[in-house]
Amino acid sequence: MSKSMELILRNEIFAELDIEYPEDHDTRLLDQGIDSAGFIKLIVLMESKFNISIPDEDLLFENFSTAGLILNYLTEKTL
Numbered sequence: 001m002s003k004s005m006e007l008i009l010r011n012e013i014f015a016e017l018d019i020e021y022p023e024d025h026d027t028r029l030l031d032q033g034i035d036s037a038g039f040i041k042l043i044v045l046m047e048s049k050f051n052i053s054i055p056d057e058d059l060l061f062e063n064f065s066t067a068g069l070i071l072n073y074l075t076e077k078t079l
Helices: 003-017 036-050 067-078
Strands: none
Touching: 003 036, 003 067, 036 067
């Protein structure tokens, strides 16, 4: 995982979603207050900020339910 990737996630994406970035990467985003509209916005922001395309088959909340899972996914997609 790249530190700059985490900074973008923390300072740009989570800030725009108005969700506090969890210090524990295993904290569920549902517990942070994300809802279905926030999940869609999260996906759109990730695609935009990291210049990736997330395929439909990956668009399951379980794949992005924690900051740790998001960072793992982004690391795989941006390598």
